[in-house]
Amino acid sequence: MNVVVRFENKKVLELYELEVNQGVAKYKLGKHIIEKYKFRIGQMIDAPDLKTMGQIKSLNLEKLKGDRKGQLSIRVDNQFRICFRKLNESEIILGILELTDYH
DSSP, rough: OEEEEEEEEEHHHHHSOOOOHHHHHOOOHHHHHHHHHHHHHHHHHOOSSSHHHHHOOOGGOOOOOOOTTTTTEEEESEEEEEEEEEEEETTTTEEEEEEEOOO
């Protein structure tokens, strides 16, 4: 079984569904950011569980603290992260909350 990804807001869904150039024009993000974002979402979907995601060193899977307690994140690049939360214990369903700039 693979991880199920559910997008919890319009922006993160559109970034995944739109062609890269459309995403660049609409959201003013660099082409490489959108391409890497789509790649990372694909890695999440292909993973059988969170443990496997944690073993992919380039993802830098981490539990967040403070205002984001209960959320996790993976790295898109040095500047952007995908923030998400695990929605269900019996299945691994991840709700993608946002693509956020950490700088």
